[in-house]
Amino acid sequence: MEWIFLGAAAFLAGVVDAVIGGGGMVQIPALFAVLPEALPATLFGTNKVASLAGTLGSGWRYARNLQVPWRIILPSMAAAFVASFIGAAVVSYIPADWLRKALPFILLALLGYTVFNKVGLEHLPRHTAGRATLIATTGSALIGFYDGIFGPGTGAFLKLLFVRGLGFDFLNASAPSKFINVASNLSAIGFFGVGGYVLWGLAAWMAVCNFLGGQVGSIIAIRFGSGFLRVALIVVVSALILKTFYDGYLV
Template sequence: MEFVFLAAAAFLAGVIDAVAGGGGLVQVPALFSTYPNMSPATLIGTTKVASLAGTANAATRYARKVRIYWGATAPAMLAAFVMAMAGAWTLTKIPAEPLRKALPLVLLVLLIYTVAKKNLGAEHAPTLTGTRERVAALLAGAVIGFYDGAFGPGTGSFLMIVFVRVFGYDFLHASASAKVVNLATNLAALLLLASKGHIWWQLGLIMAAANVAGSQVGSKLALRHGSAFVRKVFIAVVSALILKTAYDAFLR
């Protein structure tokens, strides 16, 4: 029954992640509540198997329909890969509790900003070029990549708002680039945690299949309904994540 429950959670995470990011806030708590005595590094590592599969599927589907702007996406992807590996190594050494407590506060700021800026992400109008674009992408990729390796939930949402706010993308193009960068962070963390023996492969592969199925549904919805739909789902997901992460961090 535990595997059935976790497969259902992975499916839902795949749908959410493909549209607006934040699927980790479904998968990670589901695993932690089901196996409370297992090493956090092993639980996070197992979610990376599912997340990698789902994100790869979503990134492929987006790439077929939406132009990927590699000027910002490629440097962010490179920095995110390196720093996600560093973050995953850190996870094996220190507790993730401080990050868990800070997450709802950061998400709240992100939500307020997105709601206040009603036209944010409505139009695709890239604002940075050349060296400024590459530097901003490297910095953003490094910070978010480290976070994803060390903890992870909400990474897709953070990446989306960076591509919207910093680089001027609309929500659909931001979602496409976010998936590519998130693919790099998931792969890096998976490689590091697997090398340390922190993967439960049997469960991870079951969740991966469910996550891919959810990702198919989510990416199809996003591509069909466009940026306005992605923005609405993004706001709904971040609102739910604030409540869930605040409860987990301060009330549970």
């Protein structure tokens, strides 16, 4: 029964993550609710393995239907991979409480910008290839480091990097954000896996469910386009604001 519940949570997380990012806010609470005695690191590691399948699968589907700027994505993936591993390695040495308390206000600022500026509805890349690569790589490194240390909303942050920083619309920002997120997830999985912090059997089951959810979510996103994705981002970021405020100030 517990595996059925976690499978359903992983499927829903895959849908949410494929559409806009933020599937971890569904999957991580479900793991903590079902396995309260497990070490947090074990639950985070298991979540990363499950999320990787859905993120990679939805990225692949986006890549089949949209033009993918690999010249920008590949160096950004490398930057996110290295930065995420560093973030995971140093997380036990620096206090994350300040980040937990600041995060809802950072998300609120991003939400306000998205609501009032109508960004992401038109695909108008505005930089040369070299400058776009520099912006994407730098941003991916910062977000990858954040993913290694903390993580909630990484997919949404990556999508906003391409929308706000490079002038992409939400749909065309989907594939880059997914593949960069794959790189940061792989790095974190390496760290958690070497430390023995993954329940591999459960992770495999949740990965299958997350993958299926990611396929459904990416089909929905491609079908309804950037206008739908903008609304989805507003809904998901609003939920993240409430969740991170609760975690930072009320727990």
